Amino acid sequence: MLLTEKKYVEWHENDTSHLARWLSASDHPAPARIVIVDDQTTADEAYRLACAGTSML
Structure with a gap:
């Protein structure tokens, strides 16, 4: 049986x-x-987040 570590993500909303x-x-x-x-997030803000390595949900 293959044992792998379970990974989790956490966010606050x-x-x-x-x-x-x-x-x-x-x-x-x-x-x-x-x-x-959400739909109020500007493209510029989303681009900055993505360039910083931030995931968006």
Whole structure:
């Protein structure tokens, strides 16, 4: 049996912490930082976040 370490991601939304298991078919590492975005997020802001390595949810 193959034993692998379970990976999780965590983010905060509306004063609530969320935790979810990270699964990647291509074995990409779990993101270190996740921020919540919506339709009010500008393209410039999203670009800056992406360039900084921040994942957007």
